[in-house]
Amino acid sequence: MIEKIKLKVLDFFATVFLAFLIYLDDITESIITIFVTVVISLVVVNFFFMPIVVNGSSMYPTLQDKSYGFSNIFARKVSGIERFDIVVVYLEERDENLVKRVIGLPNETITFTNDTLYINGTPVDQSFLDEDYVKQIQEGVYTGLFTSDFTITLGEDEYFCMGDNRPRSADSRLYGPFNQAQIVSKNIFIIYPFNLFGLVE
Numbered sequence: 001m002i003e004k005i006k007l008k009v010l011d012f013f014a015t016v017f018l019a020f021l022i023y024l025d026d027i028t029e030s031i032i033t034i035f036v037t038v039v040i041s042l043v044v045v046n047f048f049f050m051p052i053v054v055n056g057s058s059m060y061p062t063l064q065d066k067s068y069g070f071s072n073i074f075a076r077k078v079s080g081i082e083r084f085d086i087v088v089v090y091l092e093e094r095d096e097n098l099v100k101r102v103i104g105l106p107n108e109t110i111t112f113t114n115d116t117l118y119i120n121g122t123p124v125d126q127s128f129l130d131e132d133y134v135k136q137i138q139e140g141v142y143t144g145l146f147t148s149d150f151t152i153t154l155g156e157d158e159y160f161c162m163g164d165n166r167p168r169s170a171d172s173r174l175y176g177p178f179n180q181a182q183i184v185s186k187n188i189f190i191i192y193p194f195n196l197f198g199l200v201e
Helices: 002-048 073-079 131-138
Strands: 049-053 068-072 086-091 096-104 109-113 116-119 122-124 150-153 160-162 183-192 198-200
Touching (some): 068 073, 073 183
Antiparallel strands (some): 049 068, 068 183, 086 096, 086 183, 096 160, 109 150
């Protein structure tokens, strides 16, 4: 009788121990899954994509205030910086990332006259601008020009970046040209608002 009780007790503890091992295995698997997910997320965020939030109307109507999305760090490193790329630039004095568009490249002379962009004296089309919005500003009460006239010659590692909403953008006209190290990513993929979902050009 005692032997039977001992066997039942041993059987009970063996069952409990086995259940504990299975539970521990599940927990370990969950921990490993979480760990791998975190590591992959960190790698993706630091080397491939960075989350962005658009603050303000400086890129309107291309991008809206409080738009959420991602920008491509990897593309910036692989394909470099090209004219009219939408980029994320880091502004050290404000410890803030800004979303702007590259207008001028190193060693170029950038001129705006009567809302026409000239690169080294040659007129360049700005087809990315919303014509209706530009006309609305030009004919509005604030100014007769969408982009105020100016000329600047860039240095060896200088990029002139501006917001698409020229009258309401604090950009290279205020902060000066940005260097390559300040341009942390390019290309914007919007996930919210849903009507803007997709890659923005």
